[in-house]
Amino acid sequence: MAANDGASAREIREALKHQYFVDGMSDAQRSRLVRGMTIQPFAAGQTLFHRGDIADTFFLVLAGRVKLYRLSIDGDEKIMGLVGSGESFGEGVLFMSTPRYPVSAQALEKSRIVAINRTEYLAELQYSFQTCMSVMCKLTARIERLLDEVESLTLRDSRYRVVNYLLELIPEPADGPVRLSLPTSKSAIAGRLAIRAETFSRTLRQLAENGTIVLCGGRTIEVPNPKLLRHALRTKSAQAS
Structure with missing residues (x-):
């Protein structure tokens, strides 16, 4: 055209x-x-x-x-x-x-x-x-940013990568509830994070179980309190992959 x-x-x-x-x-x-x-x-x-x-x-x-x-x-x-x-x-x-x-x-x-x-x-x-x-x-x-990603993919576990990715989707000044729409399929996002698709889905479920996020169906995720998600990034997590 x-x-x-x-x-x-x-x-x-x-x-x-x-x-x-x-x-x-x-x-x-x-x-x-x-x-x-x-x-x-x-x-x-x-x-x-x-x-x-x-x-x-x-x-x-x-x-x-x-x-x-x-x-x-x-x-x-x-x-x-x-x-x-x-x-x-x-x-x-x-x-x-x-x-x-x-x-x-x-x-x-x-x-x-x-x-x-x-x-x-x-x-x-x-x-x-x-x-x-x-x-x-x-x-x-x-x-x-690529150097930060190299650090994340080589020195951080899968839970850290998923939480960090979700935080990148949140507008910077947001402190109240935020509704996110994953920009593409979970398998593509998992590939970008160098983890398996099932690991990505399992980590989302774990975050939902402790109330850090709410899975709304499809690609939609609600983050009730972004501060809690930021706290999850800092806490030591077990390797999920």
Whole structure:
């Protein structure tokens, strides 16, 4: 679907308003970028790219959800990230001398995704120092978050990982009851946390049994008191996996 289509161009411009990677760009720069962008539909299970493919594009999710993953030599899947509406991915390839995707990407559900040409973006980036700083700050923050995840996945037990994940879904200032909707299937979340799906479900049940959360059915979870959930993160837990 070409961005030159009026409705598509308007949708992309609206989505770009909240994106760090165009922060500081002029209206003229953004307009030139939009002209080269496309909105691509993907069915659930459809692959966007494979690890090692030439990376000439990065992406912005308009609707749906995408799984970023790697396969081991034995074919085991490790989910590296779950990307939802309003989030971008693939920017890490922007500054590689020979850009290749370090992961594979697959739509977990029906999705609409904006494809942004790397070469065209870099051509605009060189004229905006503010945008360069915004991109560098964001990528640095992602590296720091990945280091935290490495610590969690290597030094923490499965209960800690599940509780920490739930806390990440809660809006920062919330202290009263919060109703959460898991953004994707429990199996996909478990894969992201490097635990088995049954371990994830069992840990949720354990948290519900002691009143820390309420399982409302489907993907909906209520957290009556976020402070109790934060306390559960600090308490020593038995390995659940």
